[in-house]
Amino acid sequence: MTYRPLALVTGASSGIGLELALEFARNGYDVALSGSSAQIFDAAKRIEDLGATAYAYRADAATHEGVESFWQFTLGLGRPLEAAALNVGIGLGGAFIDTALEDDLRVIAINITGTVHMAKNVARFMVAQGHGRILITSSVSATLPTPFETVYGPSKAFGFMFAESLREELRESGVTVTALLPGATDSRFHKNAGMARSAIDQGPKNDKTLVARQGYEALMKDLDHVVGGDDTTRQMVEENRITPEPVKAARHARLTRLNP
Numbered sequence: 351m352t353y354r355p356l357a358l359v360t361g362a363s364s365g366i367g368l369e370l371a372l373e374f375a376r377n378g379y380d381v382a383l384s385g386s387s388a389q390i391f392d393a394a395k396r397i398e399d400l401g402a403t404a405y406a407y408r409a410d411a412a413t414h415e416g417v418e419s420f421w422q423f424t425l426g427l428g429r430p431l432e433a434a435a436l437n438v439g440i441g442l443g444g445a446f447i448d449t450a451l452e453d454d455l456r457v458i459a460i461n462i463t464g465t466v467h468m469a470k471n472v473a474r475f476m477v478a479q480g481h482g483r484i485l486i487t488s489s490v491s492a493t494l495p496t497p498f499e500t501v502y503g504p505s506k507a508f509g510f511m512f513a514e515s516l517r518e519e520l521r522e523s524g525v526t527v528t529a530l531l532p533g534a535t536d537s538r539f540h541k542n543a544g545m546a547r548s549a550i551d552q553g554p555k556n557d558k559t560l561v562a563r564q565g566y567e568a569l570m571k572d573l574d575h576v577v578g579g580d581d582t583t584r585q586m587v588e589e590n591r592i593t594p595e596p597v598k599a600a601r602h603a604r605l606t607r608l609n610p
């Protein structure tokens with residue numbers, strides 16, 4: 351019997367998560383993958399077409415039960431877990447005074463609470479087994495204020511510093527942690543966030559396959575973080591490090607304000 355390592359990927363029905371799952375499969379991994387829609391089973395089919403075994407699970411990552419049940423499903427496979435991509439995340443565009451509170455809280459439930467919940471399970475499991483690699487999908491949004499996505503950007507800043515913090519804590523445990531910071535990427539993300547009428551959704555996007563490959567390679571090289579995207583995206587992040595927050599905020603507002 352051939353041994354294939356197992357990777358877990360959340361938010362893998364489409365977009366960057368699906369590309370990460372395909373990247374794991376291309377590199378010899380079987381994949382446990384989750385999403386909230388039936389599309390997760392189509393994603394599993396694409397992974398199996400690459401010769402990997404896919405274990406698809408449908409659950410709502412906005413709920414404690416949804417996160418925990420996917421973890422229990424993965425544990426139930428009875429296999430070591432070599433890698434975990436905590437990727438699921440949603441956006442929300444619009445002026446803060448206009449968005450529904452329940453939608454703001456859903457961003458926090460998926461991007462922050464759900465990520466912490468899954469990371470707790472994964473980190474404990476991997477430390478006990480003595481090895482493993484954790485990838486957390488943050489965003490370039492973690493490096494600037496994000497008006498008109500005022501809850502989303504800070505949720506991704508949380509993901510970035512959470513990954514960097516956990517990485518240091520686990521440094522001698524055999525478990526690595528890497529943050530992936532994609533720039534604007536060609537998925538349904540902005541449309542799903544209600545941002546189809548924004549300049550950012552209509553502007554240039556990075557290739558999701560490239561972003562996922564960069565995340566995978568950074569994970570394998572044990573980098574603390576990697577920017578996902580082209581040279582312009584990487585340069586923007588460098589500039590963000592030395593640009594005052596109000597300047598970045600005004601620039602971002604021009605990209606995210608919804609056009610009439």
Ligand SMILES: NC(=O)c1ccc[n+]([C@@H]2O[C@H](COP(=O)([O-])OP(=O)(O)OC[C@H]3O[C@@H](n4cnc5c(N)ncnc54)[C@H](OP(=O)(O)O)[C@@H]3O)[C@@H](O)[C@H]2O)c1
Nearest residue numbers: 361362363364365366385386387411439489534535537539
């Ligand atoms: N695209 C960008 O411009 C961009 C830039 C920076 C960072 N990111 C980050 O990249 C990650 C992936 O985003 P993406 O661009 O691939 O977005 P996407 O195309 O909208 O994909 C989101 C994925 O999450 C799943 N999902 C959404 N809500 C869910 C829920 N409640 N429970 C379980 N799964 C759920 C979706 O599957 P179902 O439809 O089956 O639920 C889908 O697989 C996110 O963390 C995002 O913050 C994206």
